[in-house]
């Protein structure tokens with residue numbers, strides 16, 4: 435479906451697989467160019483419970499973009515350019531504790547960055563194509579996830595009878611390979627909960643634009659260091675994800691419905707009093 439009434443707007447955003455919006459009616463496909471290049475795919479704008487939502491397939495609809503090659507800046511910029519202010523980021527992760535087996539839904543409250551070489555800021559002093567130069571900005575990441583978004587995700591999961599794990603640390607690795615047993619044991623020994631490949635810099639870039647970001651981590655496997663784990667295979671991850679996609683979609687939609695209409699969270703104030711130098715970004 436195309437539109438001749440200009441580019442559709444959205445207030446909420448989801449970065450996740452195409453299975454999450456496949457069932458929506460009247461989805462408008464919107465191609466967005468950004469000063470940072472092209473996002474993973476077009477944005478798919480539709481309506482969930484009366485809210486306008488833009489879905490972005492994180493790895494592209496054909497799943498052709500691996501975690502370390504995702505243009506995270508273009509993805510976040512594209513969403514905010516449509517008007518999105520709150521983002522939910524469902525993702526597949528490995529469990530680092532025996533009790534976090536496949537099918538566990540964990541809503542993390544912290545992350546640890548173990549990626550390497552990813553561009554992780556909008557505020558790098560490099561001029562944009564239109565000549566605008568971003569200021570030097572240091573945002574707070576003490577609490578990287580939106581408290582209101584986390585509450586919405588947790589309530590939505592409980593409501594659907596899928597008891598979620600409230601809080602925990604998501605360690606983000608560079609990928610695309612999985613962890614060695616030694617790395618995995620080290621992550622567990624540090625008290626970290628789950629391991630994934632995309633949570634960073636997604637959450638950071640959202641905060642840098644003053645957006646709310648909430649991670650919803652679906653455990654698809656026990657990571658290599660967990661005693662009962664067999665070591666992870668890609669096939670296993672895909673299988674478990676496919677088995678859970680229906681209930682993940684239903685929790686996600688329920689969470690979208692519960693997101694506040696007016697924001698007054700730490701994320702919404704992240705840029706208060708700052709000049710960003712970025713066109714269209716609050717604080718500019």
Ligand SMILES: [Zn+2]
Pocket residue numbers: 580581582583645646647697699700701702
């Ligand atoms: Zn927020």
